[in-house]
Amino acid sequence: MSDGVAAVSKFLTWSVVDGPGNRFVLFLQGCNYRCVTCHNPHTIGVCSDCGACVAVCPSGALTKDGRKVVHDPGPCISCDSCLSACPTRANPMVRRMTVGDVLDLLRRNAPFLNGLTVSGGEATLHLDFLIDLFTAIKAAPDLAHLTLFIDSNGNLPAEGWQRVLPVTDGVMLDIKAFDPERHRRLTGADNDLSLASAKLLADAGKLYELRFLLIPGETDHPEEIAALSDLVHELGPDTRLRLNAFQHHGVRGPAATWAPMPRAGVEAAAGVLKASGLAEVVLPSVWLP
Amino acid sequence: MTETLSQLRRIAQNPTLSFKQKEHALAVEAENMLPYVLLDAETRAALDARIICDMYEGNAPYKPRYVLPDYEVVLKNGSAHLELPKPETLDEAINTLQIAYHHVPSVTGMPVFIGHLDALLLPFCDGVSDNELYRKIKLFWRYIDRVLPDAFLHADIGPTDNRVARAILKADAELKQVAPNLTFLYDPEVSGDAILRLCTDNIIACSKPHIANHPVHREVFDEPGYAIVSCYNALPLRGGAASLARVNLKKVAEASSGEADFLDVQLPRYVNLNARLMRARVDYLFRQSGFFDGNFLVEEGWIDKDRFTAMFGIFAMAEAVNHLQDLAGRPGRYGHDAAANELGHRISARLAELVGREPMEHVWRGVAMLHAQAGLSSDAGTTPGVRIPYGSEPDPVSHVQALLPHHKHYLSGVSEILTLDETVRSNPEAVFQLAKGALQLGFREFTANVTGNDLVRVTGFMIRLSDVKLYNAAKGSRVNTTALGAEAAETVHILDRKPRVVGLELMAGSGV
Numbered sequence: 001m002s003d004g005v006a007a008v009s010k011f012l013t014w015s016v017v018d019g020p021g022n023r024f025v026l027f028l029q030g031c032n033y034r035c036v037t038c039h040n041p042h043t044i045g046v047c048s049d050c051g052a053c054v055a056v057c058p059s060g061a062l063t064k065d066g067r068k069v070v071h072d073p074g075p076c077i078s079c080d081s082c083l084s085a086c087p088t089r090a091n092p093m094v095r096r097m098t099v100g101d102v103l104d105l106l107r108r109n110a111p112f113l114n115g116l117t118v119s120g121g122e123a124t125l126h127l128d129f130l131i132d133l134f135t136a137i138k139a140a141p142d143l144a145h146l147t148l149f150i151d152s153n154g155n156l157p158a159e160g161w162q163r164v165l166p167v168t169d170g171v172m173l174d175i176k177a178f179d180p181e182r183h184r185r186l187t188g189a190d191n192d193l194s195l196a197s198a199k200l201l202a203d204a205g206k207l208y209e210l211r212f213l214l215i216p217g218e219t220d221h222p223e224e225i226a227a228l229s230d231l232v233h234e235l236g237p238d239t240r241l242r243l244n245a246f247q248h249h250g251v252r253g254p255a256a257t258w259a260p261m262p263r264a265g266v267e268a269a270a271g272v273l274k275a276s277g278l279a280e281v282v283l284p285s286v287w288l289p
Numbered sequence: 290m291t292e293t294l295s296q297l298r299r300i301a302q303n304p305t306l307s308f309k310q311k312e313h314a315l316a317v318e319a320e321n322m323l324p325y326v327l328l329d330a331e332t333r334a335a336l337d338a339r340i341i342c343d344m345y346e347g348n349a350p351y352k353p354r355y356v357l358p359d360y361e362v363v364l365k366n367g368s369a370h371l372e373l374p375k376p377e378t379l380d381e382a383i384n385t386l387q388i389a390y391h392h393v394p395s396v397t398g399m400p401v402f403i404g405h406l407d408a409l410l411l412p413f414c415d416g417v418s419d420n421e422l423y424r425k426i427k428l429f430w431r432y433i434d435r436v437l438p439d440a441f442l443h444a445d446i447g448p449t450d451n452r453v454a455r456a457i458l459k460a461d462a463e464l465k466q467v468a469p470n471l472t473f474l475y476d477p478e479v480s481g482d483a484i485l486r487l488c489t490d491n492i493i494a495c496s497k498p499h500i501a502n503h504p505v506h507r508e509v510f511d512e513p514g515y516a517i518v519s520c521y522n523a524l525p526l527r528g529g530a531a532s533l534a535r536v537n538l539k540k541v542a543e544a545s546s547g548e549a550d551f552l553d554v555q556l557p558r559y560v561n562l563n564a565r566l567m568r569a570r571v572d573y574l575f576r577q578s579g580f581f582d583g584n585f586l587v588e589e590g591w592i593d594k595d596r597f598t599a600m601f602g603i604f605a606m607a608e609a610v611n612h613l614q615d616l617a618g619r620p621g622r623y624g625h626d627a628a629a630n631e632l633g634h635r636i637s638a639r640l641a642e643l644v645g646r647e648p649m650e651h652v653w654r655g656v657a658m659l660h661a662q663a664g665l666s667s668d669a670g671t672t673p674g675v676r677i678p679y680g681s682e683p684d685p686v687s688h689v690q691a692l693l694p695h696h697k698h699y700l701s702g703v704s705e706i707l708t709l710d711e712t713v714r715s716n717p718e719a720v721f722q723l724a725k726g727a728l729q730l731g732f733r734e735f736t737a738n739v740t741g742n743d744l745v746r747v748t749g750f751m752i753r754l755s756d757v758k759l760y761n762a763a764k765g766s767r768v769n770t771t772a773l774g775a776e777a778a779e780t781v782h783i784l785d786r787k788p789r790v791v792g793l794e795l796m797a798g799s800g801v
Contacts, residue, residue: 014684014723016712022686022719111726112686114718285715 006129008097009043009121013109017285019149019172019208021114024106028129029094031122032155034188035176037215037258039250042083043121045090053082053092062092071095089252099133106143115147115169124156127164134167149208154197155189161200170208171201177219178227186218195231202235209282210239214261214269215246225269229276242282243270293322313398320347326573332565340540341563343570344396344533344602344665350570351578352394354600357516358591359527360404363389370585379413379422383429390437392586395519399439402518402529403469407446407453414452423456427464430457434466441519444469448476448503450484458487462494471498472517475728478504482725489721492737493714499704500735502728509700520663521704521734525653528596530701532570535602535662536563538609538636539671548613548632552639560601560640564647567599567657575651598653600701601644602662605671606633607678624677624691633675634694641698658701676705685709685737689727696733707737714739 007029015025031044038044049069054062061076062069071093082092106116116137118130130150137143147169154173175194177183183191201207212228214220232239245261270281300306300314325348328336335341346354364382367375371392376382386404393400414422433442446454454473461471473480473488480503488498501517509515514526524530541559545551574580575594586592610623610633621629644659661674672678675695682688685707696703713720724735 012684013686014719016716016719020718021716022722109686109690111729112689112723113726114722282715285712 004099004129004132005096006126007046007094009040009091009094011105013105013112015117018117018119018151019115019170020147022112023115023117023149024109024113024146026102026116026118028118028120028123028126029091030125031120031153032125032189033122033153033176036186036253036255037213037246037251039247040121041089041250041252042086042091043089045086045088047086047090047092047094048088050087052085052087056081056085099129099136102133103136103140103143106137106146110143110146113146115149117149117151117172119151122153122155123150124152124160124164127156127160131164131167134164138167152197153187154194154201156197157193158196158200161197161204165201165204165206168206171206172209172211173198173201173207174211174213175228175231176213178224178231182218182224186215198231198235202239207235207239209242210235211242211244213244213246214266216259216261216265220261220265220269222272225272229273229278232273232278233276237277238279240280240282241273241278243273243284245284293318316398317347320349320351323349326350326569328569329565332562332569335559335562336566338540340537340544340559341566342535342537342665343566344535346396346532346570349578350532350574352396352580353529353531353574353597354396354533355401355518355522355524355529356393356395356586356592357402357518357524357526357529358389358393358404358586359513360386360389360409360591362590364409366589368585368589370589376413379410379417379425382410382413383425387429387432387436389591395441397439397441399437399442401441401443402516403433403437403442403444405445405516406457407449407451410453411451419452419456422452423459426453426456427460430460430464430466430469434464434468438468440467440470442469443472443516443518445472445474445516446498447472447474447484448479450481454484455487458484458491458498461497462491465495470519472501472521472734473498474501474503474506474517476503476507477729482721485725486717486721489724490717492720492724493717493739496738500724500728502731502733502735505696505731505733517702517734520702521736522600522660522702523733524600524701525596525598527591527593528598528653529592530600531574531597531652532567533600533602533660533662534563534567534570535604535660536560537605537671538603539605539612542609542612545613545616547616551609551613552636556636556639557643560643561647563601564644564649564657567601568649571599571649571651596653597651598701599649599657600660600662601647601657602660603640604662604664604668604674606636606661606675606695607672608670609636622681624681624688625683630691630694637675637695637698659699660701661695661699661703663704674703674705675699682708685723686726689723689730689732693727693730693732696731699733703733704736705732705734707735709737709739711740 009027009029011027012025015023018025027043029043030046034044047069049067051064051069054064054069058079058081059075059077061072062082069092123130134148137146137148148167149170149172150168151172175198176187177191180191198207198210210232232241243266245266247260248256266283270283273281297315297318300311300318303311306314336343363373363385364376367373371388373385373388376385390400390403395401446457475485488500491497499521506515506523510525515523516526517523522530536559541555542551545555581587581594587594607623610629613632614621614629619628623629623633641659644657647657648655649657664673675692677688677691683691688707692705709720720737727735
């Protein structure tokens, strides 16, 4: 899908929660999971130019040019009405960026950065772009100090990882659930590729962090926690594990009425995991009231 | 007169002020019963309209605003006037400094500068173990906070990585006191990453120290150099600042018909009026107050009459730019829009040029130094210095990038406060990189607050949030600046400075 261009949902020049140090984060559009608990659901779909968003845009930033939906950032007031109106969970404000565009942005902010993290959507859907971008950064003397990370759901076959890992410094991998039926219900996909990716990345020494989202009544079950513990032991008990707590921010659909994950529940799960011998269990750094 | 008397009575009977605080407030009122220094009518009118502002320094300036003694003099020679022998041990050196502080005036009634402490104390540290040094520093720190409880009081350390600086950083993070305020002078050639990292870790612990760009400041000053004092003012050591007066850029913009009128007519006019106000105040201090005559600080060489600058302050750059944008029909806002930011940068360059054309008698090098002034607690509807308005700041990297081009113009200091959200606590490397990047690109000073810290920076000084709550409950506070902090919190919504939410990974929309 590359030809050196990717659909970028957003970028940040300051992020302290996407890997070590301050990171430039590039959020690419499109995902191969359909998580009911997704807190960025507008990054899932790809725009079909249906025009439903044009009708609700209050500022005139969205128009139709022939068959295409066009977004003009000038008059846009960032009200996000278009995101709620989109039937495909896409984002008409997505911009197309070349590898060169991203290099320019990185150069402008390089003194403040420890690295780049590409997230999504699902970053690995844009594998050729990732490889082109990372290769170009590694080849640029003024950017070579940046560490290059991918934030992924792991739904990528081994052949894909083999291609991108030589230019990647680390991967943050989300495991959504262990029970196959639960995983399908929560994400619309199987988890076999994801689990295989965890092992592959750990063997390659590129698994920076394993992430697990605790959802009350779903992934906080004792059997899920036990399976998580088993997996981390298999990957190496020193693997850094981050527990996230399900919250309502951004969530659309039925999961918006589910209970958020309480702090006590996260701490209880962390207690069980640490007692099983895991070295590094990281909890959310801020608890939302 | 009735008005004055009832004001005196309000101070005397105020249940939340201590005896000392009342004494100071009464002295200020008494000074202001004297006639104001002689001003021409036009300057007087601009002052009355508060387009220019004397910081309420008082009607008859009888002491310099900021005094920066060269404490090395008393540590090397002792003091004949104070009957102090030359100190020989670390205890004697600290004791000598503690005595010296009581003889150093400033606008607050307490010293605003207590020395380059590591350079001063290192010669006395031979044979003192690290643990002993740390315990003595802790006692010294407790003394300062309890006896001189004013957050404008400022200690400097650096640029070298040394035992005293490390002991101070360790004690400061542990005690989390309001006083002293602290600046590390950072020099990439000398300091090294290790101590810079200690400093940024301390910022996460207690929002101190403030990190000054030593090479950038050093080239402005001659020997014996400079110090950072009070609200991040860079001033000549062995001297200081005679006075500070400031221009309200918002009001100047409101008096203008457009950008050209602002830059070519109104700004030159008010820069000139502010300079006249400064000359009148400086003249009174040097020629009528008698401050420098028979003063042992002068006679013993702690201070030099020829090393006092005058600070030319400006504030409300954000409101001025936004008003000029409105007049031009341009929607872009200061801090967020490239054209608005660029207009701000041109205003700063113009200010530097205009201030350089106003000669000043008695003043170090004969000309005032431009200063982005950090605000008064009574300011309402204006943003300090060249800062971006509270609550509308972009992320810290965009924030630094937007303000960077201002910094080269503000030779006596420009203070930004970057507000960082609490997620940085688990990622201190990010604060280190942010500080390093900002300093590498030429930021004069790096200052940050981490939300959730009890100790936070208000306009330029430190307060404890818990003290503000106590003060508001009318229980009074031991610390002088809490009253100002509480006023600032209510008047200028200072506690609204918002961190950007970055912990939520991705906010909807594409606006970057």
